[in-house]
Amino acid sequence: MKRNIIIGVLTTIVLIMALAIQPFSFENIDAGNVGIRINLYGSDKGVDNITLVTGRVWYNSWTTKIVEFPTYTQSVDYESFVITTKDAAEFKVDPKLNYHINPDKVPQIYRQYRRPLAEIQQGFMKNTIYDAYRIVANSFTSDSVMSNREVFEDRVQNVLTKTLGKDGFVYDQLTSAITPPPSLRQMIDEKNASIQARLKAENQAKQAEAEAKVIIARAEGQAKATLIKARAEAEANQLRQKTITPLLIQQEWVAKWNGILPTTNAGGSTSLMLGIK
Structure with missing residues (x-):
């Protein structure tokens, strides 16, 4: 047991x-x-x-x-770094990358890097992003970077698409957050202030011109109205003068006579209508 x-x-x-x-x-x-x-x-x-x-x-x-x-979309916010344009201006870049992995390329990625994804992001991918910005910045001046931001970022994205894509990292979106040097930032602010001041002065001049045109138009209108009224009165007076005849005056006098002859200082009455038969 x-x-x-x-x-x-x-x-x-x-x-x-x-x-x-x-x-x-x-x-x-x-x-x-x-x-x-x-x-x-x-x-x-x-x-x-x-x-x-x-x-x-x-x-x-x-x-x-x-x-x-x-293989779902990854979002990596990298530390900021400095790039130099071909005229030696230094810009600060704070990139944020969104990407995903091509599932068919996963064995290749592991075989090539032998690292977890987090380490690949902070190693190979980080260096690739920094190099892309530096390469593209060497073909731009400081002014062209600011005035052609979209072109600059498109070129960086094209470099990343080719470089990362061949290893299985599919580029989705990149946010650059480019900051110019303080001196260039001041020049840009002054230029913008100058443009705004010029636009304001032009608008004020246009407004003053428009107001002056309104005043002139009103004055011309009043002057034309006065002239038209004066012409009308002059034409009316001429018409009255042409229609007033001695016979018409006598008829008006007879129509208004009360039958009493006007008295003179000599005591007699004299008829003012002469030649009336």
Whole structure:
């Protein structure tokens, strides 16, 4: 009886130890990630050319290693650095890169760099970004960088697209945040202030000219109205003079006569209508 108990206990211990040290395990590859199988022993040791899909992957932990790489969009905010234009002006750049990894290139990336993604970002990718800015800046003057920011950043993005893309890093977006040197910043501010002052003076001149035109137009209108009124009165007077005749005057006098002859100082009455028959 005791012997059977001892055998049972030993068997249980052996099973537990076997389960504890058995090499088979699994890895859950989450969505947005891919895993690569690495053979640790044998003639084909190294990175397999097989990209494992998402899901649960079984493997022998004694002979195989599974490395998981994210393929969703990564956002890396790099430390600022200084670039120099071809006229020796120094600009501060604070880049922020958004990218993702081509799943088919994951084995190649691991085989080439043998580093976790975080280390690749702060090593190869960081140096590539800095070099892209420095190369492009050497073809621009300080003034052209500020006046052609879009062209400058497009050239940097083209360099990054080619350099990173060939290794499987797919460029999505880059924010440069370029800051000019203080002296150039002051010149730009003064230039902008001068332009604003000139525009303000031009607007004021245009406004004054418009107001003067309104005043002139009103004066011309009043003058024309006065002239038209004077002409109308003159023409009316001429018409009145042409229509007033002696006969018309006598008729008007008769129409208004009350029958009493006007008295003179001699005491007699004299008819003012002469020649009336």
